[in-house]
Amino acid sequence: MHFLLRRAIFYLIAAWAAITTNFILPRLMPGGPVEAVMARHEGQLSDQAVNALHIAFGLDPNASMWSEYVEYWRNLFTGNLGLSFTYFPTPVSTVIAHALPWTLVLLGVVTLVEWILGTFAGIVVGWRRGTWVDAVLPLGAFLRGIPHFWMGLVIVTVFAVTLDWFPVSGGYSSDLLPNVSVPFVGSVLYHAVLPALAMVVGSLATHMLSMRNMMVTTLSEDYVLVAEAKGLHRRRVMLSYGARNAILPNVAGFALQLGFVVSGALLVEKVFSYPGIGYVLFQAVHNQDYPLLQGILLITTFTVLIASFLADLAFFALDPRTREA
Amino acid sequence: MSTDWTARPSATPADADAVLEIRGLRVDYGAGAHAIHAVNGVDLTLHRGEVLGVAGESGSGKSTLAYAASRLLRPPGRTVAGEVTYYPAGAGRQEPGIDVLALPPERLRKFRWTELSVVFQAAMSSLNPVLNVATQLTDALEAHRPGMTRRQCLARARELLELVNIDVARLSAYPHQLSGGQRQRIMIAMALVLEPEVIIMDEPTTSLDVVVQREILARVMELRARLDCSVIFITHDLSLLAEIADTIAVMYAGKVVEIAPAEVLCQTPSHPYSAGLLSSFPSLHGPHRTLVGIPGLPPDPRALPAGCPFHPRCGEAVAACSRDVPALFALGQRHQAACLVREAAAHAELNATDSRQASPSLPGRAER
Numbered sequence: 001m002h003f004l005l006r007r008a009i010f011y012l013i014a015a016w017a018a019i020t021t022n023f024i025l026p027r028l029m030p031g032g033p034v035e036a037v038m039a040r041h042e043g044q045l046s047d048q049a050v051n052a053l054h055i056a057f058g059l060d061p062n063a064s065m066w067s068e069y070v071e072y073w074r075n076l077f078t079g080n081l082g083l084s085f086t087y088f089p090t091p092v093s094t095v096i097a098h099a100l101p102w103t104l105v106l107l108g109v110v111t112l113v114e115w116i117l118g119t120f121a122g123i124v125v126g127w128r129r130g131t132w133v134d135a136v137l138p139l140g141a142f143l144r145g146i147p148h149f150w151m152g153l154v155i156v157t158v159f160a161v162t163l164d165w166f167p168v169s170g171g172y173s174s175d176l177l178p179n180v181s182v183p184f185v186g187s188v189l190y191h192a193v194l195p196a197l198a199m200v201v202g203s204l205a206t207h208m209l210s211m212r213n214m215m216v217t218t219l220s221e222d223y224v225l226v227a228e229a230k231g232l233h234r235r236r237v238m239l240s241y242g243a244r245n246a247i248l249p250n251v252a253g254f255a256l257q258l259g260f261v262v263s264g265a266l267l268v269e270k271v272f273s274y275p276g277i278g279y280v281l282f283q284a285v286h287n288q289d290y291p292l293l294q295g296i297l298l299i300t301t302f303t304v305l306i307a308s309f310l311a312d313l314a315f316f317a318l319d320p321r322t323r324e325a
Numbered sequence: 326m327s328t329d330w331t332a333r334p335s336a337t338p339a340d341a342d343a344v345l346e347i348r349g350l351r352v353d354y355g356a357g358a359h360a361i362h363a364v365n366g367v368d369l370t371l372h373r374g375e376v377l378g379v380a381g382e383s384g385s386g387k388s389t390l391a392y393a394a395s396r397l398l399r400p401p402g403r404t405v406a407g408e409v410t411y412y413p414a415g416a417g418r419q420e421p422g423i424d425v426l427a428l429p430p431e432r433l434r435k436f437r438w439t440e441l442s443v444v445f446q447a448a449m450s451s452l453n454p455v456l457n458v459a460t461q462l463t464d465a466l467e468a469h470r471p472g473m474t475r476r477q478c479l480a481r482a483r484e485l486l487e488l489v490n491i492d493v494a495r496l497s498a499y500p501h502q503l504s505g506g507q508r509q510r511i512m513i514a515m516a517l518v519l520e521p522e523v524i525i526m527d528e529p530t531t532s533l534d535v536v537v538q539r540e541i542l543a544r545v546m547e548l549r550a551r552l553d554c555s556v557i558f559i560t561h562d563l564s565l566l567a568e569i570a571d572t573i574a575v576m577y578a579g580k581v582v583e584i585a586p587a588e589v590l591c592q593t594p595s596h597p598y599s600a601g602l603l604s605s606f607p608s609l610h611g612p613h614r615t616l617v618g619i620p621g622l623p624p625d626p627r628a629l630p631a632g633c634p635f636h637p638r639c640g641e642a643v644a645a646c647s648r649d650v651p652a653l654f655a656l657g658q659r660h661q662a663a664c665l666v667r668e669a670a671a672h673a674e675l676n677a678t679d680s681r682q683a684s685p686s687l688p689g690r691a692e693r
Contacts, residue, residue, distance in 0.1 A: 130400065220399075222450040229397055229445075230465040230515075231437030240464075244455050319455060320499040 003323060007312045011305050018301040022294055023072050026057070027065075036288045037085070056083070057290065081298070082291035086283050092295040095280060100262065100299075102171050103269070103276030105188075107261040110196045111203075115254045118204040122211020122250070123243045129216050137212070143205035149267035152198035156271065159194060166194045169273035195272045199265055203257070207250060214246035221245070248319060255311030259304030343412055344555050345371040345394070345441075345523050346422070350407030352386070352393045352579075361626045363389040363402070365579035368653075371523065373414070376549065376556045378570030378587065380563045380602060382623045386579040387559045388446065391525045394557075395443055396425060396433060411440060414522050438465050442516040444526040448509035448533070452500035458511055459496040462486075465518050485514040489544060506537040513545060517552065524549075525557045530565075542569060563599075564606040567591040572659070575599045578624050578634035581653065585660040595662040597639050633665065641666050 034053045038045055045053075063071075075081070081092035125133050160168040172178065173187040218224065219242050227241040262277060269278035277296060284292040315322050352364035364386040371377045381387045392398045394409050410422035428436055445451045453461060462482040466473055473481075483493050489510040500508060509529060516524050529545070530538040546569055549556055558570060566573050567587055574584040575596065583596040594600040601619035621638035624630060630637050636646035645665050653661040654668045662668075 222445060222447045223453040225397060225399070226443075226445060226451050226512075226515075227453070227464075229395065229437055229443045230468065231434045231439065232464055232468045233434070236464065236468065240456065241453050245453070320457070321454060321501050 003316060004312075007309065011309050015302070015305055018305070019073075019076065019298065020069075022298050022301070023069060026290060026294065036290070040288070076298075081295040084284075084292040085289040086287045086292060092291045095292060096277070096295055096299060099275060099277045099280045102274065103262065103265075103278065106192050106195060106274065106276060107199075107265060109192075110199050111254075111257055111261055113196075114200045114204040115207055115250075115257070117200075118207025119211045119247065119250050121204070121208040123215055123238065123246075125208065126212040126215025126219065126246070127238050127242065129212075129219070137209070140205040140209050143202055144209060146202050147267075148199050148202055148265060149271050151201060152195065152268050152271040155194050155198050167191050171275040191274075195265070195268050195274055198268050198271070207253065210253060211246065211250050214249055215242055218242050218246040244318075248315065251314045251318065252311050255307045255314070256304075258310070259307035260300070262300050262303040342373045343370045344373045344414070345557075346408070346410045346412070347390075347394055348408040348410070350390065350393060350409065351405045352389050352398065353403050353405050355401050356403070359627070362629075363579055363626060364393060367407075367576075367579075367581055369574055369581065369584075371555050371557055372572075373522075373555055374553055375572060376546075376558055376570045378566035378573040379557060379559045379576060380561065380566055380573060381576035382561060382602075384623045384626060385576040387576050388527050389579075390576070391443070391527050391557065391559055394425070395437075395441055395525055396428070397443070411436075411523070413440065435469070438521060439469050439519045440521050441523040441525065442519070442521045444509075444512050444516045444524065444529045446528040446531060448505055448512055448529075451512055452503075452508055454500050457497050457499050458482075458486075458503075462496075462511070462515055462518060465515065469519055481518065485518060486511075488517065488548060489514045506533055506541065509533060509537075509541060510544070513541070513548075517548065520552055521554060523555050523557070525559070527559045528561070529558075531560070531562075545569075562606055563591070563602045575602065578626065578629055580634075580663065582635070582664070583662040584653070585657070585662075589657065589660055595656055595660070595667050596635075596664045597641050597666075598635050599662075601638075633663075 034050060034057060037053055038050065079093050081096075083089050084092050084095050087095050125136060128134075156168060159165050167173070167190065171188065171191055172184060173191075176184050176187055178184060224237065224241050227237045232241075265276075266278035266281055268274070269276045270282050273279065277299075280292065281296050283289070284296065347367060347369040350364055350367045351362065353360040354363055355361060367386075367390055369377065369379075369390075379387045379390065389398070389402065392402070393404045393407075398404060404426060407426070409425040411425050412422045423436065423440075425436070425441075452458075456464075459479060459482050462485060463475075463478040466478045466481060470478075479496070482496060486493050486495065491507055491510055491514070495503065495507070503511070509532070513529065516526075526545070530541055533541065542565070545556075558566065560566060563573070563575070567590075570587045572584065573587050573590045574581045575590070575598065576582065577598050583590065583594065583599045585595075590599060591603060594603055598619070601617070604617045605619060606616070619638055620640075624634050624637070630647070632645070632647040632649055633639070633642070633651050636642040639646065643666060649665060651663040651665045651668065653663045654671070655661055656667070656671060
C-alpha cells in the first residue's frame, strides 16, 4: 500500500501545480483577456465596462494576487468557472457539462475499442512473427501515419457525400429531441459511426504496432523458451508468458490516451461538427473565450492525472515488481 | 493416431540401455554459403541412469546441441541433418524409439517435460517475472496431468521445494524476491516436477558463486540418484564433470573430439584439446599444480581452419593435421578420440605389439 500512498501524494501535488498554473497563466499573458474583448469591440467600451470585465475575470487591478488566488480556489470548489463569452451568459461549467457526455461516449468507446482490438491484434501478429502475417506491418505504419482529421475528410467524402450511407455532421438527427428513447439513441449511434471510424483506424494501428514490437521482444526472453520447453499449451505461452509481460507499456499508452479523451478530438469533432468538447474548444479558441478555455484546460488536466493514477493501479495489479520499494 | 510419425523401423538402440541417441546431428545458423555449422555431425548416446558430461569452450556447439536435441532451437538455428531417438522406460527392447525431430506439434508438446526436461543456463532470466513460484511450478502439471486438482498440484510444488531445500513459504514469492541460487534451485525443482527420464542441464551453476555451486551440484546428484533419471550435463568446467559425470564428451568447433568414461578422460586424456582443458582448470580436490591455458582463441565458426580445427592451437600438430580432418577412432572399449597424431601413435603401438615392427607413418583419413 506504501506504493499507492506515495503515488496519491504525488498526484495531489501535481494537481495543485496544475491548478496554480491555470491561475497564473492568464495573468502572464501580454494584453490579457480584457484587452482582447476591448479589441473585439474596437475600443468602444466605457471605463466602467472595462472595470467590470476585469472583475468578472477575477483580474481586479485593485485586488492583491493572493486574495485573487484564494478567491480562485473558492470558486473552484463551488464549481464556479465563470461565464463563457461564446455562449454568453451561460456559465462555463454548464457549457462543459453539455459537451462532455458527447465526447466521453464517442471517445471513451473509441479509445477502449481501438485499444482492445489493437492490443489483441498486436499479440497475434507478434506471436506469428516471421510469417506472412508480418505483411500487415507496412500497412499498419501507413495507417498510423494518417492524421485523424484527414482520415475524417476522406471518410466523409466517401461514406457521407458520395455513398450517402451516413450523416455528414452533427451528433444526432435535428428532428429529434434529446431524451432516452430508442430513435434518439439510434440516431446518436448512427451519427457516431463515421467520427469513430476516422479515429479507430489510425490508433488501432498504433496500438497494434507497439504491442507487436513488445511481444516480439518478450518472446525472445529465456522464460518464454522455458515455457515452451515445459510443453505448456500454446495459448498459455502466448498469453501468460508473452502478452502478460509485453502489455505493460501498452497499458501506459492506454492511460495516457484516456487522459486526453476529455480534451476531445478537436479536429475530428470539427470535421464532423460533433457537439463534443473538442468542438467547444475550437469555438473557444476562435472567439478568444478565456474562461471557457481555462475551464476545459482544468478538466483536461484532471482527467490526465486521474488516468495516470489508473495506469499506476493497473501496473500495481499487473507487475509484482512495482508492489514494493 | 498411428505411431507412423514417430516409429522408426530400424530404431532399436545400438546399446541395449540407451535412453537418448543422437546420430549425425548437424545444426546450422543461417542458410546458404554463409551458414555457420554450429554442430557438425555429432553422435552421442545417453545411457539409462547415466550422467553424460559435455564439455567445451563457448562456441563449441555444446548448448546448440542440447537445444537441437530438445527441439528448442530458435531461428536462425536449423537442424539440417541427423536423428534424435528417445527410448521410453519400461518399453521392451523391441519397442521402437521415438523420433524426436519428427514429432508433430501436439505430440512434441506432450513429449516435452514429461520425458525430457531442461535446466537452462540463465537462472536470472528463466523465470517469468509476473508469475509467482507456485504458478510456475504447477503450470507444467496442469498442462500434462489434466486430472490433478489444484490442491494436488500445490502439494507437489511444496514437495519439490523441499527437495531443493527452499522454504515452502517461498511458493508465493515472485522471481525478483529470490536470490540467484534460489532461482536456480527452483529451475531444478521445475525440471523434476514430472519426473522425466532425461534432464538436460545447460551450465546450471555457471552464474552462481562457487559455494552455492557446490551445494546445488551435490543436491542435483543426490536427486538424480534418488529419481534414477539420466542427465546430460553441459559445462565448460571439465574438473567439475570429473566429479559428477559417468561419461565425458569433449566438444570442439561443433564436433565431439573425445569421449570416454570420466576417470579415463581425466587421468589419461588422449586429445591434446582435452588435455589442455584439464590443465586450465584447478581441480577441486587434487593437489596444487600450475594452470596452463590453451594458447590462441576458439576458432571463428565462419572460417574454420582446414584439416583438424584445433591444429592452429595444438602444440603437437604435424603437417597432416592442417590437411586431413580427423574422425573418431577407438582407443579403448568406451574411449574414442579424433586426433591424427594419437591415431598414428595408437596404430604404431598396435603394429609394434602385433608384429614387433614399428611403422611411424601417419595414416590417411581414407582409412575411416
